[in-house]
Amino acid sequence: MKEKATVALVRCENYNQEEVLVAVEKGLTLIGGVGQFAKKGEKILIKPNILVGDNPDRCVSPHPLVFKAIANAFKNVGANLSYGDSPGFGNPRGNARKAGFQEIADEMEIPFADFENAVTLSNPDGKLVNKFEIAQGVADSDGLVSISKLKTHALTRITGAIKNQFGCIPGPRKAEFHSVLPNALQFSKMLVDLNLLLKPRLYIMDGIMAMEGNGPRNGNPRAMNVLLFSTDPVALDSVVCKLVDLNPKLVETLVVGEEFGLGTAHDINIVGDPVEDFINLDFDVNRSPASTTTSTxxxxxxxxxxxxxxxxxxxxxxxxxxxxxxxxxxxxxxxxxxxxxxxxxxxxxxxxxxxxxxxxxxxxxxxxxxxxxxxxxxxxxx
Ligand code: SF4
Ligand code: SF4
Known part of the structure; x- marks a missing residue:
């Protein structure tokens, strides 16, 4: 019988460095320990969602101290780390600096990976997209650790574990997907294909301070007090739906993610702190059954x-x-x-x-x- 997906929830109520460190270590332990996800000397790319270089208080990106705690855990097992993301607009390094990642990465001697140049990777199992132009730094790594932010999104309703990998496609190439896949369903199929190609080893979400309302950049900060950990991005994003009282059937990345075999939205074993402690029924997210696009x-x-x-x-x-x-x-x-x-x-x-x-x-x-x-x-x- 197929094993259930595990999603670990860990309470953390602020961005105090010590508290975040303890919470991240607890989460990693709950899903089997960091040693499961990296061996000594392996090249691990940590990919926070750096949509743009906004101040961490705006909750656009995972908090740099969450990044630091995760990087610390992987350093402790001897992984050879790099980090990076391709933002929606502007220069990757400049955005990472403004969003507070570069200072920490420099302190920890973690280089910024190549997110300017691209390499074409074929995706023979892709259901919609059979090749992707991927950032050279991602292609050069042995494994990917994806750090997303719990927040809303106009097209996909929430932007979470699955959508974070879109930033592995450098610069303007991302816009091309928007123009050729102009509805949420097609766009979600591409995102799921991309995850099936890249297969991040671990997905972690910063929901200590989330973003509700007019996300993914201009919403309002909302305390959710939780960090989420999983190897299954469909399961992780499904648990987020539960936390914000959003029907997962309205989230195309989850519907397609199950259909394409990326993960499960149903067979989920939630471990750690009780899920009920983090549910916010009045979280401001688009729950309208109306399509976000014009697909029908x-x-x-x-x-x-x-x-x-x-x-x-x-x-x-x-x-x-x-x-x-x-x-x-x-x-x-x-x-x-x-x-x-x-x-x-x-x-x-x-x-x-x-x-x-x-x-x-x-x-x-x-x-x-x-x-x-x-x-x-x-x-x-x-
Ligand atoms: S929503 Fe319409 S106007 Fe806005 S960027 Fe997309 S195509 Fe352009
Ligand atoms: S709508 Fe926003 S992005 Fe567009 S010109 Fe005005 S301020 Fe700038």
Whole structure:
């Protein structure tokens, strides 16, 4: 009989260095000990989700002290460590520095891996994508340790253990996937294929301070007081759904993850602190049955698409006209353009061209973009 997936939950109520260290060691012990995941001399790449170089207080990335505690455990078994991520926008090293990782990595003599150059890896078992361009630093490692943040996401509702590996694809290559896979289901199939190719040895999630609301960059910090550990990303993200009272059937990465054999959303053995202690029924996450994209057939064209599909929307009073949203929009031609020659007014959307990838909402530095479900969309999906 197939063994159940194990997810370990460990209480940790703040980012005090000693407390985080103890909690990480406890979690690693609960899932079998760090020695299971690395041997002396093996090249282990630690990959925190560094979406962008924001201050740790904003809860966009796992806290650098969680990274430090995990790196410490792997150093103790003699692993040869590197770290890195490819952010949604900008330079990988610069973002790692601004998000607080570089200082710790330098202290611990952990080099930043090559996240600029790519190598093509074939993925013969991929159900949707049979080759990926992967960061050279990831390809050069013997094993990957994935550190995600418990937070919301406009396209995939939560961004967790499975989605973190998207940052193993360097720079602009990520945007190409958004333009060729313009709905949550297709995008999730790609993410699951990517995980099946990379097979991280261990998934750890920082949920000590989570992000709710307008994630993954502009939501509000929310204390969840928990660290999660698993070798099964589907199981880990499913437990997160339980913690935030989100139906896992609405999370396409979990539905596809089970279907493609990446893991289980059902046969889960939760160990450590009681799961009931961490459930927050009022966590602000999108629980609407309405698709986050335009994937359903008759809603995907013409009038219905225009008047029922969720859409990114700019709050003009908050927008600083920085232009990030225009730069990151992967649609061709762009679905966001400047309203005036001098770029003083907020950009404007052409929703007929918009593929609902929400990269603009994700990367806006000012929390000026939110996702609005038109009234017709709310009525249809009631
Ligand atoms: S990214 Fe945000 S602040 Fe910058 S132009 Fe777009 S909406 Fe305005
Ligand atoms: S306007 Fe925003 S949601 Fe639409 S395609 Fe461009 S980045 Fe994606």
């Amino acid at each position: 057939s008759f809603l995907s064209t013409g009038f219905m698409r225009r008047y029922s599909a969720p859409r990114p929307t700019i709050k003009p009073e908050v927008c600083t006209s920085c232009g990030t949203c225009v730069k990151v929009c992967p649609a061709e031609p762009k679905a966001l353009t400047w309203a005036d020659e001098n770029h003083k007014k907020p950009p404007i959307y052409d929703y007929a061209k918009c593929i609902r990838c929400y990269c603009c909402q994700e990367m806006c530095p000012e929390n000026a973009i939110f996702v609005k479900i038109p009234l017709l969309g709310k009525i249809i999906h009631r």
